[in-house]
Amino acid sequence: MKRHQHRPETEAVRGAADLSKKNGPVSTPIYQTSTFEVTDNEQQLRATSTDMFYTRYGNPTHTVVEAAIAELEGTDQARLFASGMNAITTSILALLKSGDHIVAQRDIYGGSTKFFSQWLPKLGIETTFVDTTEYQQHARAIRPNTRLLYLESPTNPTLRVVDLRHLGGLAKKHNLIAFIDSTFGTPINQRPADLGIDLIMHSGTKYFSGHADLICGIVAGRRDLIQKIHETRTTLGGVMDPHAAWLLLRGMKTLAVRMQRHNENALRIARFLAEHPKVRRVHYPFLEDHPQRALAMEQMHGGGGVLSFEIDGSGEDARRLAEALRLFILAPSLGGVDSLVCIPVLTSHAMISTEHRKSMGVTDQMIRLSVGIENADDLIADLEQAFAAVGSAAQHAQVR
Numbered sequence: 514m515k516r517h518q519h520r521p522e523t524e525a526v527r528g529a530a531d532l533s534k535k536n537g538p539v540s541t542p543i544y545q546t547s548t549f550e551v552t553d554n555e556q557q558l559r560a561t562s563t564d565m566f567y568t569r570y571g572n573p574t575h576t577v578v579e580a581a582i583a584e585l586e587g588t589d590q591a592r593l594f595a596s597g598m599n600a601i602t603t604s605i606l607a608l609l610k611s612g613d614h615i616v617a618q619r620d621i622y623g624g625s626t627k628f629f630s631q632w633l634p635k636l637g638i639e640t641t642f643v644d645t646t647e648y649q650q651h652a653r654a655i656r657p658n659t660r661l662l663y664l665e666s667p668t669n670p671t672l673r674v675v676d677l678r679h680l681g682g683l684a685k686k687h688n689l690i691a692f693i694d695s696t697f698g699t700p701i702n703q704r705p706a707d708l709g710i711d712l713i714m715h716s717g718t719k720y721f722s723g724h725a726d727l728i729c730g731i732v733a734g735r736r737d738l739i740q741k742i743h744e745t746r747t748t749l750g751g752v753m754d755p756h757a758a759w760l761l762l763r764g765m766k767t768l769a770v771r772m773q774r775h776n777e778n779a780l781r782i783a784r785f786l787a788e789h790p791k792v793r794r795v796h797y798p799f800l801e802d803h804p805q806r807a808l809a810m811e812q813m814h815g816g817g818g819v820l821s822f823e824i825d826g827s828g829e830d831a832r833r834l835a836e837a838l839r840l841f842i843l844a845p846s847l848g849g850v851d852s853l854v855c856i857p858v859l860t861s862h863a864m865i866s867t868e869h870r871k872s873m874g875v876t877d878q879m880i881r882l883s884v885g886i887e888n889a890d891d892l893i894a895d896l897e898q899a900f901a902a903v904g905s906a907a908q909h910a911q912v913r
């Protein structure tokens with residue numbers, strides 16, 4: 514954990530800026546180039562370890578964004594990747610080898626589950642999935658060959674919260690790398706490095722970018738770990754395009770203000786849904802009856818912009834409700850300024866087995882909302898009209 518010089522709102526805007534510099538552009542230049550010219554081969558040799566050699570190895574625009582992210586997370590370094598999945602797969606391949614073992618929470622993003630359960634075994638790397646909030650299970654699953662503790666908090670789409678200080682301590686005790694997918698948290702709502710987590714990953718596609726206009730992955734953490742990950746990234750090749758990296762930096766400048774609005778809007782909508790007669794259960798970390806609310810309030814500054822809920826009805830009813838919404842756009846993904854709605858069994862968790870989904874608590878009746886930054890009253894009115902439309906269609910069908 515590094516000492517923060519400024520508060521998160523300031524770091525999001527001015528992170529990585531040289532505050533003593535008085536000349537030059539205010540907006541970071543885009544080095545839209547694949548390669549860099551040198552004067553002679555002596556310089557060529559020296560260039561290989563810099564960000565002015567070849568863009569698969571690094572690029573000055575990436576360097577600014579990576580430094581800004583490291584500052585915001587309070588870590589030594591950070592790296593950008595072509596996607597969130599690419600950040601996860603490259604990091605795991607960089608740090609683990611055949612014969613190693615991972616302990617992972619049971620409810621995590623479906624793509625990560627698929628990588629751990631279907632791809633890593635081909636390379637001789639085994640994963641034990643444990644109940645997300647039963648920490649005794651995490652401890653019991655650790656073996657002599659365990660190398661990494663894989664966490665996600667809050668979880669997609671069940672919005673469970675795990676005790677990062679406790680699990681960071683467990684990892685340290687057993688000499689494991691503590692790795693978290695902090696996509697739902699963002700560094701505005703939680704800073705895992707301050708709680709003892711070694712590596713922090715984000716799908717930058719979501720809140721960091723904030724406008725549903727690019728795909729990106731982020732890993733931030735200790736220098737020695739990031740160096741290994743960097744070397745693997747240059748081999749596997751999952752880098753971002755410089756222009757997309759610049760868009761990401763632009764998105765980051767409004768991350769703090771966007772998160773504040775996401776937090777407020779999502780809490781209001783969660784409370785509205787919790788009172789609705791057609792809703793069986795609402796999952797949102799800051800909602801009064803969330804099982805880990807006290808922990809969430811202690812380790813997070815806000816509950817984030819994503820919530821899920823289960824309707825009192827069938828999977829078919831859930832699909833109809835999602836289709837009846839007008840302001841909420843029917844699309845996968847999350848974290849942008851526009852509100853989105855999706856059915857997790859058809860999107861984020863479609864690629865894993867029904868049994869695994871059931872064990873996570875992802876049901877056919879579950880609807881996930883990514884609450885944007887629109888006016889919350891308008892969003893609530895949209896939900897009201899959708900419930901009414903679906904209700905009257907059901908009544909009509911009964912009468913016929």
Ligand SMILES: Cc1ncc(COP(=O)(O)O)c(C=O)c1O
Binds near residue numbers: 598669729861
């Ligand atoms: C929590 C979480 N982690 C990782 C990913 C993968 O990110 P990407 O789509 O940028 O590869 C996603 C994507 O939805 C996600 O929701």
